[in-house]
Amino acid sequence: MGYDEALARYEPVLGLETHIELGTASKMFCGCPTAFGAPPNTQVCPVCLGLPGSLPVTNRAAIEGIIRIGLALNCSVVEWCRFARKNYFYPDMPKNYQISQYDEPICIDGHLDVEVDGETYRIEIERVHMEEDTGKSLHVGGATGRIHGADHSLVDYNRAGIPLVEIVTKPITATGDRAPLVARAYVTELRALIRTLGVSDVRMEEGSLRADVNVSLMPRGATEWGTRTETKNVNSLRSVERAVRSEIERQGGVLAAGGRVVQETRHFHEDTGRSTSGRSKEEAQDYRYFPEPDLVPMAPPRAWVEELRATLPELPAARRRRVQREWGLSDLELRDVVNAGAVDLIEETVAAGAEPAAARKWWMNELSRRATEQGVELAELPITAGQVARIQELITAGELNDKLARQVFEGVLAGEGGPDEVVAARGLKVVSDDGELASIVDKVIADNADAADKVRSGKVAAAGALVGAVMKATRGQADAARARELILDRLGAS
Amino acid sequence: MSAITRDEVAHLARLSRLALGEDELDHLAAQLDVIISAVARVQEVTAEDIPPTSHALPLTNVYRPDEVRPSLSPEEALAGAPAAEDQRFRVPRILGEEA
Numbered sequence: 001m002g003y004d005e006a007l008a009r010y011e012p013v014l015g016l017e018t019h020i021e022l023g024t025a026s027k028m029f030c031g032c033p034t035a036f037g038a039p040p041n042t043q044v045c046p047v048c049l050g051l052p053g054s055l056p057v058t059n060r061a062a063i064e065g066i067i068r069i070g071l072a073l074n075c076s077v078v079e080w081c082r083f084a085r086k087n088y089f090y091p092d093m094p095k096n097y098q099i100s101q102y103d104e105p106i107c108i109d110g111h112l113d114v115e116v117d118g119e120t121y122r123i124e125i126e127r128v129h130m131e132e133d134t135g136k137s138l139h140v141g142g143a144t145g146r147i148h149g150a151d152h153s154l155v156d157y158n159r160a161g162i163p164l165v166e167i168v169t170k171p172i173t174a175t176g177d178r179a180p181l182v183a184r185a186y187v188t189e190l191r192a193l194i195r196t197l198g199v200s201d202v203r204m205e206e207g208s209l210r211a212d213v214n215v216s217l218m219p220r221g222a223t224e225w226g227t228r229t230e231t232k233n234v235n236s237l238r239s240v241e242r243a244v245r246s247e248i249e250r251q252g253g254v255l256a257a258g259g260r261v262v263q264e265t266r267h268f269h270e271d272t273g274r275s276t277s278g279r280s281k282e283e284a285q286d287y288r289y290f291p292e293p294d295l296v297p298m299a300p301p302r303a304w305v306e307e308l309r310a311t312l313p314e315l316p317a318a319r320r321r322r323v324q325r326e327w328g329l330s331d332l333e334l335r336d337v338v339n340a341g342a343v344d345l346i347e348e349t350v351a352a353g354a355e356p357a358a359a360r361k362w363w364m365n366e367l368s369r370r371a372t373e374q375g376v377e378l379a380e381l382p383i384t385a386g387q388v389a390r391i392q393e394l395i396t397a398g399e400l401n402d403k404l405a406r407q408v409f410e411g412v413l414a415g416e417g418g419p420d421e422v423v424a425a426r427g428l429k430v431v432s433d434d435g436e437l438a439s440i441v442d443k444v445i446a447d448n449a450d451a452a453d454k455v456r457s458g459k460v461a462a463a464g465a466l467v468g469a470v471m472k473a474t475r476g477q478a479d480a481a482r483a484r485e486l487i488l489d490r491l492g493a494s
Numbered sequence: 495m496s497a498i499t500r501d502e503v504a505h506l507a508r509l510s511r512l513a514l515g516e517d518e519l520d521h522l523a524a525q526l527d528v529i530i531s532a533v534a535r536v537q538e539v540t541a542e543d544i545p546p547t548s549h550a551l552p553l554t555n556v557y558r559p560d561e562v563r564p565s566l567s568p569e570e571a572l573a574g575a576p577a578a579e580d581q582r583f584r585v586p587r588i589l590g591e592e593a
Contacts, residue, residue, distance in 0.1 A: 032562070039581065058557050060560060063557065087509075088509075089511050091585040151587055155583040
């Protein structure tokens with residue numbers, strides 16, 4: 001069923017479960033390192049391999065991290081809670097269980113506001129709980145690493161035991177046809193928040209932020225929610241949006257045909273943008289949770305919680321409001337800057353001495369264009385905010401004009417060195433010395449008699465061609481305004 | 495009244511990957527029933543003002559600093575594995591479950 005048709009008949013209800021790997025140096029319950037991409041099974045020990053006799057001990061930095069996340073999400077930090085054992089038979093955890101939290105999450109009842117098309121949606125947070133990540137399986141013998149048709153699996157436990165924070169929303173209702181955008185905006189805002197807190201690098205492509213998307217549909221006007229599905233394996237912001245959209249279409253089709261939505265886990269496929277059915281939820285959910293006997297309860301002292309609250313940096317939403325005010329941006333301009341991922345960069349450039357308008361101009365125009373051309377994020381361009389500020393400083397001082405500045409950007413991005421080195425190496429300098437410029441102007445007037453005559457006869461607009469010729473003759477290094485003055489002066493038109 | 499059914503024992507056995515025969519299911523259902531009845535009797539005397547005991551030690555907030563300690567070598571890690579391949583644990587294929 002088409003998206004619009006599905007939305008005309010049904011109202012979507014969403015729920016998002018987001019997993020975030022914390023960037024601690026060591027694992028959740030042992031001292032193994034957590035580096036991404038290490039050779040298989042080189043970051044494992046008796047604890048994270050679940051060998052007999054080993055005992056877990058909780059990483060204090062992970063608990064500090066999750067409390068800071070909870071506070072940033074306006075949650076309450078509970079007075080007392082425990083870890084729980086989630087029992088399941090699957091080789092991605094060598095212990096046959098995952099240490100998680102069940103009915104006693106450490107942080108509860110928060111919210112995060114997100115904006116879509118100028119409208120604010122408050123996403124209520126049900127819980128934020130602490131657990132450990134699982135190992136990675138490689139399926140051998142099947143098609144392209146997928147489990148179906150696999151002959152056997154190979155498991156790497158480097159990731160098993162890395163601190164994992166799960167953030168669960170309450171049901172998100174009344175988003176209508178914006179449901180996919182709201183889901184995406186939520187994960188985007190969450191990612192910005194976590195990144196600001198500095199507790200995780202939140203790289204979706206490396207799996208340090210992973211989203212599961214719950215979707216159900218109910219007939220418009222109904223009060224009882226429909227059966228939901230959970231789509232896993234949603235590993236990019238774009239996929240969050242696509243997964244919600246495709247599931248609305250799929251469920252709409254099932255319901256409209258008089259069918260019943262099966263409560264199940266579905267797997268999202270990046271390549272097709274569709275999902276396929278996984279295990280059915282009813283039996284998979286029998287995890288036989290019980291309080292983890294190997295770990296004592298946590299009772300975060302209030303003083304500690306307040307100490308951690310005091311470490312919270314300015315959060316993205318507050319920051320956006322501030323920069324909008326300080327830089328004098330319209331809502332639309334702010335949105336463009338945020339969407340381009342340029343807030344940090346512009347702010348650093350301003351801190352390095354540039355005017356906000358100039359800093360924004362370079363990042364949003366010249367540099368955004370180059371980033372798009374190269375298919376990289378703005379922040380990934382090999383140029384620093386300090387270098388951008390330096391180029392602007394040279395412009396303000398009259399040593400460069402915008403055209404020359406673009407050549408300096410090009411040189412810096414090409415790895416030719418810092419702005420001053422590029423200026424020196426390429427011999428870029430505004431020619432504003434009147435003696436030198438005057439002789440070029442005279443030559444240009446002599447070479448372009450027609451245009452010169454027009455200017456003499458009062459057609460001042462024709463001076464543009466002469467200024468262009470001067471710029472060409474100086475390879476863009478002339479001060480165009482000064483050249484124009486000299487031309488008009490020479491031709492008696494000033 | 496029986497607190498646990500034979501079907502529930504079969505379900506638990508499947509979750510635990512235990513291959514139980516028909517006679518074992520009957521045998522264990524009866525035994526588990528006794529255990530559950532005993533726990534139910536203990537629950538009769540619990541009171542609102544006594545918190546359930548999940549841990550024997552009266553401790554909370556036991557943490558370690560976030561410090562890296564040496565891991566095992568891959569050879570040591572894989573030494574006890576029934577099968578290994580490409581420095582990874584080799585396990586039988588898993589059907590009907592997710593990656």
